[in-house]
Amino acid sequence: MILTRAEELCRERGVQxxxxxxxxxxxxxxxxxxxxxxxxxxxxxRPGRRVAPVSVYRALxxxxxxxxxxxxxxxxAFVPCAHAHGIGENVVFLICRTCGGIDExxxxxxxxxxxxxxxxxxxxxAHSILEVEGDCGAxxxxxxxxx
Amino acid sequence: MILTRAEELCRERGVQxxxxxxxxxxxxxxxxxxxxxxxxxxxxxRPGRRVAPVSVYRALxxxxxxxxxxxxxxxxAFVPCAHAHGIGENVVFLICRTCGGIDExxxxxxxxxxxxxxxxxxxxxAHSILEVEGDCGAxxxxxxxxx
DNA sequence: CAGGGAGTGATACACTGTAACAAAGCCGCC
DNA sequence: GGCGGCTTTGTTACAGTGTATCACTCCCTG
Numbered sequence: 175m176i177l178t179r180a181e182e183l184c185r186e187r188g189v190q191x192x193x194x195x196x197x198x199x200x201x202x203x204x205x206x207x208x209x210x211x212x213x214x215x216x217x218x219x220r221p222g223r224r225v226a227p228v229s230v231y232r233a234l235x236x237x238x239x240x241x242x243x244x245x246x247x248x249x250x251a252f253v254p255c256a257h258a259h260g261i262g263e264n265v266v267f268l269i270c271r272t273c274g275g276i277d278e279x280x281x282x283x284x285x286x287x288x289x290x291x292x293x294x295x296x297x298x299x300a301h302s303i304l305e306v307e308g309d310c311g312a313x314x315x316x317x318x319x320x321x
Numbered sequence: 322m323i324l325t326r327a328e329e330l331c332r333e334r335g336v337q338x339x340x341x342x343x344x345x346x347x348x349x350x351x352x353x354x355x356x357x358x359x360x361x362x363x364x365x366x367r368p369g370r371r372v373a374p375v376s377v378y379r380a381l382x383x384x385x386x387x388x389x390x391x392x393x394x395x396x397x398a399f400v401p402c403a404h405a406h407g408i409g410e411n412v413v414f415l416i417c418r419t420c421g422g423i424d425e426x427x428x429x430x431x432x433x434x435x436x437x438x439x440x441x442x443x444x445x446x447a448h449s450i451l452e453v454e455g456d457c458g459a460x461x462x463x464x465x466x467x468x
Numbered sequence: 469c470a471g472g473g474a475g476t477g478a479t480a481c482a483c484t485g486t487a488a489c490a491a492a493g494c495c496g497c498c
Numbered sequence: 499g500g501c502g503g504c505t506t507t508g509t510t511a512c513a514g515t516g517t518a519t520c521a522c523t524c525c526c527t528g
Contacts, residue, residue, distance in 0.1 A: 247394040247395045247450075247452070248394045248450060266435070266438060268439070268442060268444045270444075271447065277442065277444070279438065279442050281434060281435065281437075281438035283433070283434030283435070283437050283438060284431055284434040284435050284438060285434075286430070286434070287428060287430030287431040287432075287433070287434040287435075288413070288428065288430070288431050288434075288451075288453070290428075290430050291413060291426065291428035291430060291431060292415070292453065292455075295415060295424065295426050295458075296457070296458035296461075297415045297417075297424070297453065297455055297456070297457055297458065298455045298456045298461055299453045299454070299455040300418065300454050300455040300456070301453075301454055301455075302451065302452060302453040302454065303394075303395060303450070303451070303452050304435075304449065304450070304451045305394070305449060305450050306435070306439065306444065306446045306448075306449040307446070307447050307448055307449065308439075308444055308445045308446040308447040308448075309444070309445045309447070310443070310444055311442075311443035311444065314443075314445060
């Protein structure tokens with residue numbers, strides 16, 4: 175469970191896992207398809223309690239710093255990190271253009287291939303994003319059934 | 322020269338390479354670091370002639386359709402396509418966090434590695450973006466000289 | 469209790485991108 | 499040449515995304 179992981183991480187580092195941060199993380203984990211910051215703000219707001227987008231952004235920055243949440247650059251959306259991998263590790267995002275779902279995977283092949291390419295180019299990487307848009311297996315099967 | 326390529330491409334396809342589209346392409350090619358849409362609009366505007374951002378976006382969409390310009394998702398910036406490659410072909414963008422320059426390269430290794438990974442995940446790709454942030458050779462050398 | 473740092477609230481604003489409709493230019497055709 | 503239809507551009511307005519700034523609260527420490 176990602177909440178447990180979050181608690182542990184914060185304890186290790188001596189930083190606070192506040193109520194707001196928890197709620198934002200829960201919202202990211204519970205929303206389908208992956209929400210934008212404003213979606214999260216709306217979800218957490220109720221009559222009598224308004225959560226401003228700026229607060230959500232701060233919580234998201236915090237959670238991204240810890241590697242608990244990723245930002246999808248091509249969608250301006252946020253996804254919970256599906257793995258317990260280290261920060262900065264390379265992941266591949268699979269974005270289904272039909273259902274809007276975003277899956278996360280890793281790829282040693284890509285990692286090593288990219289390493290070679292960067293070396294060849296004389297480029298020292300700090301971090302990278304790899305986002306693939308297409309059709310997930312489930313949606314493809316559905317389409318085949320219908321067509 | 323990218324302008325020549327643009328003219329040929331447009332002639333082949335029977336679409337218009339208008340003055341505005343040419344100017345936008347020139348602005349993208351001439352701006353360093355890669356400009357945003359609003360930068361381009363400002364650059365093309367003069368007293369007596371205002372180019373609205375929406376016009377720039379339309380021209381950029383056109384140019385991207387032809388594969389003459391790429392969009393850098395992590396920067397909201399646009400770069401001229403450095404290669405004469407086909408549309409949809411995978412490229413790697415190398416974004417220098419020091420000078421802001423963006424280089425473009427291709428990587429057969431990444432391509433084949435990614436193919437395997439997607440197959441394993443049961444995902445059918447339509448297109449993908451791969452952007453690496455780090456330090457380019459030139460900036461690294463400069464830093465070494467200074468440090 | 470005083471002082472300080474982290475976190476949050478609130479407002480305002482900058483930046484990015486799109487919708488909708490009007491005006492202008494281009495092209496084929498009669 | 500003039501008409502009709504299409505593409506392109508202009509214009510305005512607006513939706514969506516993200517940041518700066520300052521005030522306030524809370525909690526911890528001394």
